[in-house]
Amino acid sequence: MRWLPYGPDATLIECSSLEEAGAVRAVVAAAELPRVVEIVPGARTVLVAAEPGSGVLAEVRSLVEAADLDHPPAGSPREITIDVHYDGDDLDEVARTAGLSTAEVVELHTGAEYTVAFTGFAPGFGYLTGLPEPLRQSRLDTPRTRVPAGSVGLAGEFTGVYPRSSPGGWRLIGRTGTVLFDPRAERPALLSPGDRVRFRSVH
Numbered sequence: 001m002r003w004l005p006y007g008p009d010a011t012l013i014e015c016s017s018l019e020e021a022g023a024v025r026a027v028v029a030a031a032e033l034p035r036v037v038e039i040v041p042g043a044r045t046v047l048v049a050a051e052p053g054s055g056v057l058a059e060v061r062s063l064v065e066a067a068d069l070d071h072p073p074a075g076s077p078r079e080i081t082i083d084v085h086y087d088g089d090d091l092d093e094v095a096r097t098a099g100l101s102t103a104e105v106v107e108l109h110t111g112a113e114y115t116v117a118f119t120g121f122a123p124g125f126g127y128l129t130g131l132p133e134p135l136r137q138s139r140l141d142t143p144r145t146r147v148p149a150g151s152v153g154l155a156g157e158f159t160g161v162y163p164r165s166s167p168g169g170w171r172l173i174g175r176t177g178t179v180l181f182d183p184r185a186e187r188p189a190l191l192s193p194g195d196r197v198r199f200r201s202v203h
Helices: 018-031 056-066 091-098 102-111
Strands: 002-005 010-014 036-041 045-050 079-084 114-119 126-129 144-147 151-155 158-161 166-168 171-175 196-201
Touching (some): 010 056, 018 036, 018 045, 018 056, 018 114, 036 114, 045 056, 091 102, 091 171, 102 171, 102 196
Parallel strands (some): 079 196
Antiparallel strands (some): 002 010, 010 045, 114 126, 114 196, 144 166, 151 171
């Protein structure tokens, strides 16, 4: 783990793995330090921003270095269910590559509980961990120039939902009408790091 200054009032913590980054985020979030103004997790990093001149970053470092990162605090995650029509353009190919039927792909995808590891790429896009091993596949060799909003996809160890129309290279297995990002809402993004997510098949 490396601690890098990120301006005068923030620190970037470089972690060895996605799991370690998630544990660091959980430890800092659970402490609810009043002078920490933002925690921004990534795939292998956690950015912690503090109130100017507060000196709380030293406290953050002591907290993290003393923590048992193999058993981070669970907190009180929100539980979110997203209804999905499993009719994505790549569903048949995902099933063929995995050696499964499309019904088995749906069963695996809906049977798992996912955690929002971090957000990015587009406002409201959550990178969800917990994807069953048979469904872990590479991105498309040639990304699509347009993926419709609400498309449910998977790539590598992640699954997620495109909150708006955009280019993308994830394998699409379904679509949802759930709104992932609404800038006019009190809470614009539906998903936040640490949230638990389940997908439910609808017809």
